[in-house]
Amino acid sequence: MNKISSTQTIHSTLVDVRSQFDFQVAHAKGSLNLSPSNLSKYALNFLATDQAITFVVEDDSPETLSELTDKANAIGLTNVQGYVLFAELPADSLQSIDTISAEDFLSLPIDDSFTLLDLRQAAEITRPAPDRNLSNIPIEELAKEYTKLEEKQKIYTLCGSGGRATAAASFLSDKGYKPIVITGGMKAVQALNK
Structure with a gap:
């Protein structure tokens, strides 16, 4: 996989494979x-198999790059342009995802207007x-x-532990929505409701 310099213009979709927590920060x-x-x-729910993508990685160890190449190939992503190191991205190109603790979410005022977006499949909802x-x-x-979804409204994203909620927030943010990850x-949420 080729390294793409952060000073080059990247003409592909950036797929940031860092942890949800690192992504939320920047x-x-x-x-x-x-x-x-x-x-x-x-990935195939958001990306076409022939869509040009560039991975954003924390480290470019051969193991990391090999794992990403194998995973991309296994699901048929055929247009991986390369990768860029997150540490080399210009600071002025970065943003963050808003988050809220479960406790603060559950304490929102009754008159607060928002959508709570549950991203789980119906079959996995054992904790409503x-x-x-x-x-x-x-x-x-x-x-x-x-x-x-209402574009002008805050959208709190929720899943089992936060990974899918962050992925969804990254997608929604790019579409002009105002997502906030719980x-x-x-x-x-369940720990607070015991």
Whole structure:
């Protein structure tokens, strides 16, 4: 996999494979957060197989690059342009994803207008999400269904532990929405409701 200099113009979709926590703090504007484990599961819900992509990585060890190449090949991503090191991205090209703790989310005022977006599949919902302003769009369907969401409203993203919520927030942010990730996901919400 070729290294792309951060000073070059990147003419492809950036797929940031760093952790959800690192992505939330800082990422290149317009990038999609898919960890290596989520890449195999969800990439084709957001990317076409022939879409030009560039990976954003924390390190460029041969093991990391080999793993990404293998995962991309396994799911049929045929147009990987290369990779760029996150540390080499210009600071003025970075932004963050807003987050909120489960406790703060559950304490929001009654009159606060928002959408709670549960990204889990119906079959995996063993711990129901709070039903206030709840919308359920599994992450696998988000790229087709996101226009059903109110663009001007805050959208709190929720999943089991926060990985899919961050991936969804990265997608929604690029589409002009105002996503906020509930950190810790349903695990954190359930811990507070015991």
